[in-house]
Amino acid sequence: MLTRLSTLPREARDTLFLLAVIGWVVLPQVGRLPLWCSALAAGVLVWRGWLAFTSRPLPGNWWLLGLLAVAIGATLLTHRTLLGRDAGVTLIVVLLALKTLELRARRDAFVIFFLGFFTMLTNFFFSQSLLTAAAMLVALLGLLTALVNAHMPVGKPPLAQAAKTASWMALLGAPIMAVLFVLFPRLAPLWGIPSDAMSGRSGLSASMQVGNIASLALDDSIAMRIRFEGPVPPQSDLYFRGPVLAAFDGREWRRQASRLDAGLAPRTRAPADLQVFGSAIRYEVTLEPTNRPWLFVLDAADQKPELPGYELTMTPDLQWRTDRPLTDIVRYRATSHVDYRQGPQRATAGLRDDVALPAGFNPRTLALAAEIRRNPRYANADTAALVGVVLARLRSGGYTYTLEPGVYGPNSADEFWFDRKQGFCEHIASAFVVLMRALGVPARVVTGYQGGERNSLDGFWVVRQSDAHAWAEVWLAGRGWVRVDPTAAVAPGRIGTLARLQAPRGFIASAIGGVSPDLALDLRAMWDAMNNGWNQWVLNYTQSKQLGLLKNLGFDSPSWEDLSYVLIGIIVLVSLCIAAWTLWERRQHDPWLRLLESARTKLRESGLDLAPTTPPRQMADAVQLRFGSAATALAQWLLQLEAQRYARNPHGSLATLQRAFKQLHWPR
Structure with missing residues (x-):
């Protein structure tokens, strides 16, 4: 096979290489394209490669036209349109593949090149990792x-030579690309794309069915990264607050605000009444796209997070919400206190929603609550005592923490409570809140993330989707809403340490971990640090960072005009540097050859046109023959020029000959 490839004609070899590159460009799109599109593109590329390998003629x-009609019809059938991102990418991939069946001349190759460049860019519509x-x-x-190889029409130049030239071109263009990236004005984060690009993002939602957070634990992708400006709180205090779920219909927990969405009458909500104590914790969060309109902050943030370009509001249950879904990587600064008090200190009408339970569900749990209330020890017990009773049941009742309940x-x-006695955090939190409500205690479910791990390479705390967590809050008279994490009663290792239930790992990760667990952790930390650097310095390089760069350069109040001035100044400076380098390069050429060329130019103006390869002695003979004794001095000067170059002991320097050249009489 290799022997056959080495003996292929150049046209066939170049075609197979171009088809391999196109396949590489399209490959990342396979999981996002319709199945028929991926199959059609792969079939066409394989067909075209077979035609090139066997030197067969191209199809008519x-x-x-038939394949194009099929592609357009299938696109309309799949996407219901020919416009938009998904339909457009589908058509571009199909057209690129079909164009290879017309690859007859270099002009066709150039069309494929530019279609390939455009298709390459469409990969960033879906992922910027x-x-x-x-x-x-x-x-x-x-x-x-x-492209370089197509501009080398003679012979059969090796592809390595074209690759070397292409690499130098890319390397020379890298500084220009870097300058434009840093200074070219932008109105949004890099790779700003329509919001439909963010569909299907995983993460926490505004509702919780028992079992859906357990599915997140199978996702090891990064949810956010945190950089603390000072001491890091204990890991047992790292609760990053997300949606608070207080409405329960027996199957699903939802945000209380969803009553309005359902057309039901709104009820009075208890205000946040947030009070913070102790020292503030300042930190910066880099949040992956969620397509959700909320931020995750360390419990509890009394100040509005700093997120330019978004309007932020805090709900009565302490959740910070944005005015639109987060469809890009965002970075915001926040200030929190782990010692705080929230909610009303006395019972209010707004707490009635937080004890409501749907009729006809969980009768045995209701009976358990009634049994606890009938116990003389707890007949007049306060809320804190009732919470202690339920947590004691979790600790001693044989309950287990598992991903597969x-x-x-x-x-x-x-x-x-009675049958399985096992579950993940949302099973435990949901059952706990239902029992507390059955006891007449206002309670609700809080979802978010708990814990994380510190990357020793860059110092960032990494919070993954597998750190998704659900806990409870109960209302205590005189204290307001108090966090209670029932999962800690079942599995203390889940809170405050790095212990997590791990999903089954892939073959490669299992193999590396089996050989050297430390190596697997180091490789993971290195990859996370590289991704974090990419996110921080490339994907999250926003307009505020551009203006911040100008401020570091000395601009007091940087604006877009200042940014344009800096960009123009750099362009002028680079142009002057290129001009200076050009002059320097010209001076580095052989001054003797430049002087000989000047003499040849003067003779050409006098009517004596000599070949560029004519040496000085032959030029002197031609001058004597053409102009006679009137050109004796000129002929002597040419002979001296030759001697200065080739004589063992030349008389006079090149500078002397240059001065004599200016005084010569050139015959007409």
């Missing part, structure tokens, strides 16, 4: 290599 126009950028850098070098039915609290 009727084949192309470091891995995608690295893959597209390889694709860029491949397309540049094919099985499928729960509609009476999820009954199943947890």
